[in-house]
Amino acid sequence: MKNRFDASTTKAAHVKKGEEVVVISGADKGKRGRIIALLTKKGRVIVEGARMTKKHMRKSQQHPQGAIIEREGSLHLSNVMSAAKFDARLAKRGGTAEAAPAQA
Numbered sequence: 001m002k003n004r005f006d007a008s009t010t011k012a013a014h015v016k017k018g019e020e021v022v023v024i025s026g027a028d029k030g031k032r033g034r035i036i037a038l039l040t041k042k043g044r045v046i047v048e049g050a051r052m053t054k055k056h057m058r059k060s061q062q063h064p065q066g067a068i069i070e071r072e073g074s075l076h077l078s079n080v081m082s083a084a085k086f087d088a089r090l091a092k093r094g095g096t097a098e099a100a101p102a103q104a
Contacts (some may be wrong), residue, residue: 013038013077015045020083023075026064030075032083036072051075 015021017038023031033048051073058064 005063013040015080015082016031020082022083022086023079025079039074043077045077045080046072046074
């Protein structure tokens with residue numbers, strides 16, 4: 001049986017690494033950030049400042065006491081939209097930046 005995340009079945013992403021995007025659904029709705037990584041096989045993206053999770057680090061030379069580090073989690077591709085496209089859609093509908101959800 002074929003893996004559903006096989007490279008031959010994945011579609012091209014509508015956003016690129018380094019592009020500014022807006023989260024359009026989920027707990028981080030309205031947040032803007034740049035794409036740090038694109039996980040094409042899983043159909044997910046990692047957006048700067050969105051879906052922050054805490055990672056517990058083991059003791060090491062860099063963290064002699066251990067540490068709790070906050071890092072970005074991944075979001076599904078369908079939950080992000082290019083910021084330029086989002087702003088154009090907002091202007092077309094007659095909205096303003098204040099009408100949009102709060103930014104982080």
